[in-house]
Each structure stands twice: as structure tokens, then as C-alpha cells.
Amino acid sequence: MNKKNLELFGLEEGATKEEITAKYDELRAKYLEERFMDGEVGNNAANMLTRIETAYNDLLRELSENASSSDDDDEFARVEALINDGNIAEAQRVLDGFNERGGRWHFLQSVVFYRKKWVNESKKQLEIAMELEPENEKYKETYKKLNDKINYDAQHSSNDSVYQGQTINSAPDDQMGGNFCANCIECCYCNMMLNLCMNCLCNCR
DSSP: OOHHHHHHHTOOTTOOHHHHHHHHHHHHHHHHHHTTSSHHHHHHHHHHHHHHHHHHHHHHHHHHHHHHHHHHHHHHHHHHHHHHTTOHHHHHHHHHTOSOOOHHHHHHHHHHHHHTTOHHHHHHHHHHHHHHOTTOHHHHHHHHHHHHHHHHHHHTTOTTOOOOOOOTTOOGGGTTTOSOOHHHHHHHHHHHHHHHHHHHHHHHO
């Protein structure tokens, strides 16, 4: 909170709304009484009434903003937990309830889309997140891995890739396509079985 406003009220950082309001009422009553006095005392009281009114409104606004920011942090943590638990529908519902949508919101929306296998939409959300927070290395690294995954699928004509297991707490190599796709594993398994069958036929001859 604004240090000068706190000093005007004789309060310290971390003051509660109740403490601020009590001090404001005390000072306002004092200067309202002195306002009609003659000379410098009256002029000073009128000036102080304006100052404490402005300081009071500013402090209450800061408290409200801090409380809102704390609430958002709690909701973001809830979204992350829901994604980790695989409850994508509820994670989306919570995200839809946000009024302020900054970089972190778009990053989490990207992860939700990714878990739905909406890769292009996931990429777009990551791009918005990076625009809003261009210095965020986590967004950049995730975007790179997502592009690597898209390029890999394109090269291997994977039209129905299965994306597995990404969570908020995944290791960096597991983020956005770090895992093998299920189709690749299935293909390798089929090739192995085919080779085994051919070897058996040859041995029987």
C-alpha cells in the first residue's frame, strides 16, 4: 500500500480495512471541528480533510485490488489441480468465470485445449500468453515443444494423434508433446508381431 497514505494515517504496511476506517473517522472528526477556526488552523484543517479523504479512498482501492489478486491466485491453483486430476470440464468452467484474462489465464486455457486434443486452439492461446508476458520462459518453452509435436505429427502423417499425460507439474520434457504418441507405439508393436510371425514361418520350413 502507498507508504505516504499509511504515514498520514499513522499506520503500517498490512493495516486492515477496519484499522484504516477507524483512523479515517478519527482524523475526519478532528479536522471537521478545526475547519471553522480562524487563521492557519482552519486552513490547515480544510486541506487535511481533502488529503485524508483521498488517502482513504486510495487505501481501500488497494485493499480491494490485493484481495482480488489473491482470489485469482486461488482460482488459478484450483484450475491447475483440476487439470492434474483430469477434470477438464470443471477446469474450463472455472476459467470461464474469470473477468481478467492475462497471460496465466491464456496459458491454462492452452493446456485445457491441449488436453482436449484441440492442438491448433492450444497453440493460439499460447501465442496470446506470450504476447501478454513476453519474458515468460515457461510459455516460450511450452510453445516450442508444442510446435515440435505438431511438426512431428505432420511428418509422420499422424491425423489422429493421441496426446498423453501432460499436467501442470509435468517435467519439462513431458510438456506439450514430450511423450510418444500412442499410435507410434501401436505401430511398433504391430511390426514386431509381423516379424515374429514371418520368423516362425521360415523356421517351420
